[in-house]
Amino acid sequence: MSVLEYLANGLVFSSIIVLASIGLSLVYSIADFANFAHGDTMTVGAYSALVTFGFVGGLGARFLGLPLGFFVALAVGVAVAALVAVITQRFLYDAMDVDSIGMLITSIGVAFVYRALIQFQFGSDFVEFGIQVLRPIEFLIPFGVRMTLHDVAIIVSAAILVAGLHTLLQYTDLGRKMRATADNPSLARVSGIRVDRITLWTWVIGAGLAGAGGVFLGLYNQISPRMGFNILLVVFAAVILGGIGSVYGAMLGGFLIGMINQLTPILTDVGIPIGIEYANAIAFVIMVAVLLVRPNGIAGGQGAGT
Amino acid sequence: MSESPGPDADADAASAGRFGDLTPTEQGVLVFVAGLLALLALGLVTGGLGPTYFMYLIGLVGMYVLLSFGLNAQWGYTGLINFSVAAFFGLGAYGTAILTADNSPIAGGISPVLGLFVGLLLAAVLAVIIGIPTLRLRADYLAIASLGLAEVVRLIVLNEREYTNGSAGLRGIPGFFEGWPVLSTFPQAMPGLRIEIVPGSPIVLQQPFYQALLNVGLVFVFVAITFLLLRRVHRSPWGRVLRTIRGDEDLAEALGKNTYAFKMQSFVLGSVIMALAGVFYAHLNLFVSPGDFEPINTFYVWIAVILGGSGSNRGAMFGGFVVIAIREGTRFLNGIEFIAFDIGPLRLLAVGVLIILVMRFRPEGVLPPQRELIWPSALDDADVPGPGETQRPHATDGGEQS
Amino acid sequence: MSDTESAGDPDPAADGAAPDADAESTGSVYEGANLDKEDVVLEVDGLVKTFGGLVATDDASFQVERGTVTGLIGPNGAGKSTLFNLISGFYEEDAGTVTVNGADVTDATPHRIAEHGLIRTFQTPRKLEGMTVREAMLVGPQSQTGESFLSLLTAGDTVREEERANLEDAQRILEEFEIGHLATQAATDLSGGQMKLVELARAMLAEPEVLLLDEPVAGVNPTLANKLRDQIARLNEQGVTFLIIEHDMEFIMNLADPIVVLDRGSVLVEGTPDAVRADDRVIDAYLGGGE
């Protein structure tokens, strides 16, 4: 495989990781705990989309090799992931009286509950959307890149969502309030911002993006109850690399970790005996190294929105 | 007051003597454990539960108690969030398996006793390797980093086939007492027994039962040694420093304690105990595979410790019981026709719900630690007020300590 | 609280209680203490610390002489707590040196500095979850045999003897502080003021050469504050050197001599309480430069 192809794969995988990282980072900064249920929120999104796709899969024309029904399913996946997260926040996290470590442990319990419920309903096996697998785009093959329209769809959709988030954060009142609250919650309150509402919106957006990431991960690989938990640590690596609490840092970290992950085969190509099976391990080692050397991440630990 | 380490908190369930002396929680725990044992005994006499399987369960309880002890020595004593329990457990199991298993790509056929030491040594080395970078981290970072490093270990075991046999795992591991005089042939030597308590459902004891009995004996010895060791080291100046670090690391530093060194000791100690559980498991199950490194195994142990009450050894024992109740109870429920669920998700749900409930309603655990961390016999000798106005005798557990 | 009994006239009580109880145990380390005022126990020289662009400590230099109670005062934001953190090793300085008992501890970790005989307390008392008062006290003594894991297994008798002695010392000091009755209480049940007393008592078990107290009477009711002052004075007579940050002027001016005034990160004035009080620069620092 060519380096270009690794880069292309990296772009696809990065798109997914970026979507997941943003939400994890947002919640980390505003709710002040490492949310171990974030990966399983992705899974919730993927399965919700799967169910929806079963109903609307045949719907409409195709766009980027995907039926319009897929995008409906994507929207539902995002919505359900957000809803589930909001319900959890309102009825559980809000009522907790423990420190951030206690919250972290609680979120592990939440992750297991999500996953268990999904497993009851759908079993533990891998499933797929059942969209016909496409042939690589002819145009790119001479360059040594085997990439399908679906891959392009993932990149484009992620780019649209990221751009949308950027617009929201920079140019809307809600976005500014979110950044303000993440930056300085007590001053936000003093300024008259209803912080609890902003917190809820943060959960909605963070979990919604995670849901989208889950749907794309399902399209890229397969869907299984463990998909989210399995990728969670990679997402943590991205968030920590980018700097916890920084949305744009999470984007950068997600991009880098996704790329590094898919570029691992180069190591074997140049004779270093570390195979693709260690792609995740490399991300984890980078994560630990960043924690040690630069705990604020490469973006430098500035507040959200920087 | 019942939850604070007050003066009247010295008695533990075993030495208090009368049921009425116990706090309502302690009574509840006692009833739960007794009920569970009664249920098992009922299953045993009615033939619903094979005697060999019964012994196997007891062995597993012991294994989880060991694992909980190990995590307790890290999280409970010192506040170290170690999410790599499965890595140390797995390493202990692989350490002995690689020396003793039939299909080990490296050795095989070596005495399990040597395997035991290799398993513990591997875990100690890994603990130092993981500990050096991570023990300086903030608590939540330590959690994430240790989970990540545990995954690295799992991936290595899974992929380095020439050393570990990869996903095929290691088979043909001998029982722990292989090659020992008397004990190695004990199961064969024992006569078959047939006990009929409930007419029509006799309990048949044959060779596998005696093998399982040996295993229970082994884990009992492991648990007893660990318990005595922990009790000796915890109620001491060393244990006090750990608890101070857990409460406030800066304070411990300001009082002249090298907190990094103490954290490392606590981390290594706990990890070695986890590896001990792994060694036992390898010789109980006679087969190990990379699946033993799965993170879910880490969280089983976590639920045992936070449920029991972090820092409390009797809590860890209780937690070990509950985890087995979850693991095997779900299997049992699955047998009932009209609520036939998959075992996997049911267990996961039980673990998840239990974590949430504990953290929501009783974050300090069911049986939080109640002892003062003072060398027990010194407390008896010293010319200071006793442990409180209730004047409960506390000498019952002090004598054998020194 | 029943700790108000002898607040009025504490000195005789302390004098009466201390000597005989001290003779054989912890008090003894101070018997030979050199009360020569020339002897410098802590020297801070040219300390600089900046956070981002903000200069918190700016070329601060002063000495604490053995046997004194030295007060460290200054308006809000003068950099007193930063200075404490620099001295005790919790912050790394950008420049300058710290010497304790003649040993350069500039780059040492906090626990090393403690081993050199410098013990500090914190502004907000640190309550220890799940510990009784005497347990918390027993963390104080330095280099306990029982803090070594191996010794627990091999030298149980030594550990027991030490524990017994430390336990009795702890109880005695608590009695001296008139809080002996709190020994077996949960540390978390104490009031802030009681906890401050316990912290001071615990620090004594560490047998420090110099004790740094960060606002010992902040949030402490007047009765307990008096008690703390009496205890500090009594311990000082036994030879313990103190460096105390305190906002309560009444308290510090009556207790400390000399007073070091910090302003904008450096030492503004050093002198007796009266001299400091009369110094226009100090008044300006507190009330604001008029001009």
Place this chain on the structure above:
Amino acid sequence: MSDAGRGRGARLGRAGGARGDRRALPDGGVAEASPAETAADPVLSVEGVDSGYGDVQVLDDLSLTLEQEEIACLVGPNGAGKSTVLKTVFGLLTPWEGHVRYRGDDIGGMAPEDIVRIGIGYVPQTDNVFASLTIEENLRMGGVARDDDLEPVIEQLYDRFPILEEKRAAKARTLSGGQRQVLAFARALVMEPDVLLIDEPSAGLAPNTADEVFADVQAVNDLGTAILMVEQNARKGLAISDTGYVLDQGSVAYADDADGLLDNPEVSRLYLGG
């Protein structure tokens, strides 16, 4: 008479009403407000308040009043409870005893985000700007509780504080200490409050910068906003104030017009012990 409705109504009747009538009130409180009432009530009064953190009491039976268009300065040694007064007025702490009245209405225990909406602004001592937001965004955050167009107000503030306009697109973290303080005031002023609570405006500033900041405080007051200020630099703080309160151990030890306090030798004695 209960709660904020009347307070808000009353507020509209105050002098300098050009800025006051920008919002209609849903409860029709406008009509209720009578000039007589507003003249009678001080804009803010603290009556016999006990307050503190957790179980630690800081304020002990503290009382003070703030008249319209007045600057009152709280001075006193560290730990006297100066900042606690502001926090209690602003709802960050709930009074244990006593009352906090805004134009006669008891606002004790009201949430800060609601107190902002009835016409009281608060400038904390530290971390008082959103460092990662631009100057313009900071000002917009100051106006989240307004539902009318912010532009005119923000333009006015730019006119008053040209430095902010100059740097409107810069992140607040790039500002110098004095500029930050100005931004912090301006953020609170977007709500056009009746009362501004300012916690140590000169803290951490070089003397010249502090002077500029005090000039800005006066300028804000000239717009008709009553100011209750805590200030470490007693001389400078009192110099621009009408009334001064010297706090000691959670109570008012001396209250006088500001000039009188400056001459009182007892005050410096309080600072430096007796």
